[in-house]
Amino acid sequence: MKTFALKGNICFSEDKDTLRIFENSFVICKDGICAGVYAEIPETYQGIPCVDYGDNLIIPGLVDLHVHAPQYSFRGLGMDLELIDWLNTHTFVEEAKYKEISYAEKAYDIFTEDLKKSATTRACIFGTIHNEATLLLMEKLEKSGTKAYVGKVNMDRNSPENLCEKNPEEAIQDTEAWIRACEKFEHVKPILTPRFIPSCTDELMEKLSEVQKKYQLPMQSHLSENYGEIAWVQELSPDTHFYGEAYDKFDLFGGNCPTIMAHCVHSGKDEVELMKKNQVFIAHCPESNTNLSSGIAPVRMYLDEGMKIGLGSDVAAGSTLSVFKAMSMAIQCSKLRWRLKDQSLAPLNVKEAFYLGTKGGGEFFGKVGSFEEGYEFDAVVLSDQSLKHPQKLSVKSRLERMIYLAEEKHITAKYVGGRKIFDCKK
Amino acid sequence: MKTFALKGNICFSEDKDTLRIFENSFVICKDGICAGVYAEIPETYQGIPCVDYGDNLIIPGLVDLHVHAPQYSFRGLGMDLELIDWLNTHTFVEEAKYKEISYAEKAYDIFTEDLKKSATTRACIFGTIHNEATLLLMEKLEKSGTKAYVGKVNMDRNSPENLCEKNPEEAIQDTEAWIRACEKFEHVKPILTPRFIPSCTDELMEKLSEVQKKYQLPMQSHLSENYGEIAWVQELSPDTHFYGEAYDKFDLFGGNCPTIMAHCVHSGKDEVELMKKNQVFIAHCPESNTNLSSGIAPVRMYLDEGMKIGLGSDVAAGSTLSVFKAMSMAIQCSKLRWRLKDQSLAPLNVKEAFYLGTKGGGEFFGKVGSFEEGYEFDAVVLSDQSLKHPQKLSVKSRLERMIYLAEEKHITAKYVGGRKIFDCKK
Numbered sequence: 001m002k003t004f005a006l007k008g009n010i011c012f013s014e015d016k017d018t019l020r021i022f023e024n025s026f027v028i029c030k031d032g033i034c035a036g037v038y039a040e041i042p043e044t045y046q047g048i049p050c051v052d053y054g055d056n057l058i059i060p061g062l063v064d065l066h067v068h069a070p071q072y073s074f075r076g077l078g079m080d081l082e083l084i085d086w087l088n089t090h091t092f093v094e095e096a097k098y099k100e101i102s103y104a105e106k107a108y109d110i111f112t113e114d115l116k117k118s119a120t121t122r123a124c125i126f127g128t129i130h131n132e133a134t135l136l137l138m139e140k141l142e143k144s145g146t147k148a149y150v151g152k153v154n155m156d157r158n159s160p161e162n163l164c165e166k167n168p169e170e171a172i173q174d175t176e177a178w179i180r181a182c183e184k185f186e187h188v189k190p191i192l193t194p195r196f197i198p199s200c201t202d203e204l205m206e207k208l209s210e211v212q213k214k215y216q217l218p219m220q221s222h223l224s225e226n227y228g229e230i231a232w233v234q235e236l237s238p239d240t241h242f243y244g245e246a247y248d249k250f251d252l253f254g255g256n257c258p259t260i261m262a263h264c265v266h267s268g269k270d271e272v273e274l275m276k277k278n279q280v281f282i283a284h285c286p287e288s289n290t291n292l293s294s295g296i297a298p299v300r301m302y303l304d305e306g307m308k309i310g311l312g313s314d315v316a317a318g319s320t321l322s323v324f325k326a327m328s329m330a331i332q333c334s335k336l337r338w339r340l341k342d343q344s345l346a347p348l349n350v351k352e353a354f355y356l357g358t359k360g361g362g363e364f365f366g367k368v369g370s371f372e373e374g375y376e377f378d379a380v381v382l383s384d385q386s387l388k389h390p391q392k393l394s395v396k397s398r399l400e401r402m403i404y405l406a407e408e409k410h411i412t413a414k415y416v417g418g419r420k421i422f423d424c425k426k
Numbered sequence: 427m428k429t430f431a432l433k434g435n436i437c438f439s440e441d442k443d444t445l446r447i448f449e450n451s452f453v454i455c456k457d458g459i460c461a462g463v464y465a466e467i468p469e470t471y472q473g474i475p476c477v478d479y480g481d482n483l484i485i486p487g488l489v490d491l492h493v494h495a496p497q498y499s500f501r502g503l504g505m506d507l508e509l510i511d512w513l514n515t516h517t518f519v520e521e522a523k524y525k526e527i528s529y530a531e532k533a534y535d536i537f538t539e540d541l542k543k544s545a546t547t548r549a550c551i552f553g554t555i556h557n558e559a560t561l562l563l564m565e566k567l568e569k570s571g572t573k574a575y576v577g578k579v580n581m582d583r584n585s586p587e588n589l590c591e592k593n594p595e596e597a598i599q600d601t602e603a604w605i606r607a608c609e610k611f612e613h614v615k616p617i618l619t620p621r622f623i624p625s626c627t628d629e630l631m632e633k634l635s636e637v638q639k640k641y642q643l644p645m646q647s648h649l650s651e652n653y654g655e656i657a658w659v660q661e662l663s664p665d666t667h668f669y670g671e672a673y674d675k676f677d678l679f680g681g682n683c684p685t686i687m688a689h690c691v692h693s694g695k696d697e698v699e700l701m702k703k704n705q706v707f708i709a710h711c712p713e714s715n716t717n718l719s720s721g722i723a724p725v726r727m728y729l730d731e732g733m734k735i736g737l738g739s740d741v742a743a744g745s746t747l748s749v750f751k752a753m754s755m756a757i758q759c760s761k762l763r764w765r766l767k768d769q770s771l772a773p774l775n776v777k778e779a780f781y782l783g784t785k786g787g788g789e790f791f792g793k794v795g796s797f798e799e800g801y802e803f804d805a806v807v808l809s810d811q812s813l814k815h816p817q818k819l820s821v822k823s824r825l826e827r828m829i830y831l832a833e834e835k836h837i838t839a840k841y842v843g844g845r846k847i848f849d850c851k852k
Contacts, residue, residue, distance in 0.1 A: 076827035106816035319830040340766040390532035404502035404745035
C-alpha cells in the first residue's frame with residue numbers, strides 16, 4: 001500500500017496549545033507522508049484503499065527521546081538508589097553482559113518485540129559499548145520497523161573494567177567501524193553516544209568531536225540529572241562553569257549537529273541559554289527522575305522559553321517503555337514541583353503532555369509526530385472500548401484517559417513511515 | 427471447597443520490614459482462614475484439594491482503604507484542578523446523576539466488574555447520598571464477592587442543590603433506613619460516611635455521632651488533604667485548633683469505632699497525636715494527592731510513629747483502581763518529597779509499599795492482608811510470564827516488578843475469605 005487512508009477519530013497536536021480532533025474522519029498517507037485529514041476522502045484520492053478503524057482513536061506515533069535498550073531486562077527493579085550508586089550497583093553489571101552475543105540476542109529480542117507492541121514509533125536508544133551487540137540490536141529494530149537512532153556507547157573512565165573502552169584510540173576505531181557497519185540500515189541510524197562526562201576522558205571527547213564532524217552524526221548524552229553527578233562533573237572539568245560547558249568545550253553540545261540531552265533537571269541559567277542557542281533537544285524523563293530521586297525538571301520554563309523538548313521513558317531508571325506513562329508522569333511531576341518547590345511555574349496540562357510525547361520529541365526526527373500535511377506517516381490505533389463508562393465521552397476525553405490508563409492491550413495497530421508494522425490481530 | 431491448598435511462589439508481609447517468600451510452596455485455607463504456608467502439605471491436610479499455580483506468584487489480596495465508586499465513570503479525566511474546584515466542576519455534577527437508578531445500574535456494573543478483575547479483595551468505598559443507588563452498589567459487590575465497607579454519603583451544606591440532603595433530620599432518617607437495609611448483606615457492611623467537614627452541618631455531625639453509637643458503625647471521611655480545604659475548615663469551625671478536632675468534637679474521630687481518614691497530607695503535630703491516640707487509620711492516596719496538586723503525605727513519619735496506615739486508590743482523583751499503582755506511587759512520591767521538601771524523612775522502599783497495600787490497610791478489616799496463620803484467606807494469583815527477561819529473576823524481584831508493571835492481564839485468579847471469586851479462564 002503506497003497511498004491509503006485510515007478512518008477513525010483522529011487526534012494530533014499542531015503546537016503545544018493546539019490539539020486538533022477530527023471525529024470519524026480520514027487521514028491520508030501518500031508514499032509514507034501524511035496528505036492531510038478530511039471528513040470525506042477528497043476526489044484526488046477516490047478509490048484508494050481505506051482501513052476503517054471505526055470508533056477507535058488514531059494518533060501520531062509516540063516518540064521516546066531517551067531509552068537504554070540493554071537496561072530493559074531489569075525494568076521495574078532496583079530503583080531505591082540515586083544515580084551513581086544505581087549505575088555501579090545495577091546498570092554497569094547488566095550492561096557488561098552484552099559482550100556475550102547470545103545474551104544480547106535474547107535480551108534484544110524481548111526489547112524489540114515489546115517496543116513494536118507499544119505506541120512508540122520513533123526512539124533514540126542507547127546500546128552498550130559493544131559493537132556486535134549494538135549492531136544486533138539495530139538489525140532487530142530494522143526488521144521490526146521501528147525507526148530509531150541507536151548509539152554504541154562510549155565510556156573509557158570511571159567504569160568497571162569489563163565495561164570500559166581500553167583507550168581513546170581503540171574506542172574511536174570501534175566507533176568508526178560501527179558507524180560504517182550501520183550504512184546498510186534503512187530505518188535505524190547511528191547516533192554518537194558518549195555516556196556522560198564522568199565516563200569519558202577529554203581525549204575520547206576530542207576524538208568523538210572529530211568523528212562527529214567527519215560523519216555529520218547527531219549525538220545523545222546525559223545532562224544535569226543529579227546533584228552528586230553535577231558536583232562530580234565540576235570536579236572532573238574544573239575549567240567549566242556549568243555541566244553543559246563540559247560538552248561544549250569539545251563542540252559536542254548541539255549547534256551544527258542535532259543533539260539530545262536527557263534530563264536537564266538542575267540546569268542553571270547559563271546552561272539553558274546555551275541549550276537554546278545551540279538548539280539542544282531536552283529529553284524530559286519524569287519517571288526516571290522520580291525513581292532515582294533526582295528531582296523534577298522545570299518543563300514549564302523550557303516550554304515558555306521555546307526550547308526543543310520531548311519525552312523519554314529512560315528505561316530502566318524508568319520502569320516502562322510507555323510514552324503515555326511519560327506523559328502522565330510529566331503532568332503529575334509538574335504538579336508536585338509546583339506544590340513543593342516553585343509556584344511560579346504552572347503545572348503542565350494534558351494538551352502539553354500529548355504534544356511533548358508526539359510533535360515535541362518528533363521534531364528531532366524531522367517532520368514527525370503530527371498529522372499535518374507533509375509529516376511522515378506514523379500512526380497508532382487505540383482501542384479503548386474495554387475502558388467502559390456509563391456516560392457519553394468526547395473523543396478528547398477518551399484521549400485524555402489514554403494518557404493515564406493506556407495498557408499494551410489498547411494499542412491495536414501501528415504504522416511507521418506509511419508501513420504497517422504491528423496489528424494485534426496478526 | 428472448604429479446606430484446600432494453593433501451590434505457587436508465596437509472598438506476604440509479616441510487618442513493614444519483613445517480606446516472607448516461600449518458593450514453590452503451599453498455602454492452606456481452612457474454612458476461609460489461612461492455616462499456614464508449607465514446603466509440603468502437612469500430614470493433617472493430606473488429600474485436600476490443591477490448585478497448582480505453577481511458577482506464578484501468590485500474594486494476599488490488596489486492600490483499597492479509600493475509593494469513590496460513583497467517580498469511577500470519570501477516572502483519568504479532568505484532574506487539572508485543585509480539590510474544591512475539582513469537586514464543584516466534575517465530582518458533584520457526576521455524583522448527582524446517581525439519583526437515577528438506571529444510571530447507577532450501568533455505572534456500578536462497570537465499577538464492580540472491574541474491581542472484581544483487579545487485585546483488590548477488600549475496599550472501603552464511598553457511594554453517594556442516594557440510598558437506592560448505594561444499596562444497589564452493595565448488592566452488586568455482594569454478588570461479586572469483594573468484601574467491602576460501603577458508605578451512603580452524608581452532606582447537607584456547601585453542596586449543589588441536587589446533591590444535598592435537605593436537612594439533618596431527613597439525612598438521619600435516610601441514613602438509618604439505609605443501615606437497616608444493609609442487614610441482609612454478608613460480605614458488604616455499612617460504614618458512616620460524612621463527606622468532609624465543609625459538607626456537613628454541626629447538627630448533622632451531632633446526629634451522626636448518635637447514629638454511630640446506636641449502631642456501632644465504623645466511619646470514613648477526609649482529612650487535611652489540601653491547603654484551601656484546611657483553611658475553609660478553620661473558618662467553618664473557628665472553635666477548633668486543627669482539622670481533626672472538627673470531627674473529634676462530635677466524637678467522630680476514632681477511639682471507640684474504627685475510623686479511616688483519607689489523605690492526611692498536611693496534618694500537624696496535634697492532629698497526628700490525636701490520630702495515634704484514637705487509632706485512626708490513614709488512607710494514603712499518593713496518586714490523588716499528586717493529581718489534585720495537594721502535596722505528599724509524610725508516610726515515613728506515620729510509619730515511624732507506628733500509626734495505622736494503608737493505601738487508597740481514591741478514584742477518581744486517582745485514575746485507577748490498581749493498588750499496585752498506589753504502591754509504586756507511594757514510593758515515587760516519597761522520593762520526590764525527600765528530594766524537594768524534607769530530607770529528614772527517608773523515601774519508602776518496596777517492602778514498605780507492599781506492606782501498606784496488604785497488611786497495613788488489611789488491619790482495618792481485622793486479620794487481613796497476610797498469609798500468617800489465622801488470617802482471613804484473601805489471595806491473588808499473578809501471572810507475570812508476559813514480562814519476559816533474559817536473566818534469572820528471584821521471586822522477590824518478580825514481586826518488585828509487579829508493583830511497577832502489573833496490568834489487569836497479570837491478575838489471573840482471586841480468592842476472598844476462602845471463596846474463589848475470579849478466574850481469568852472462566
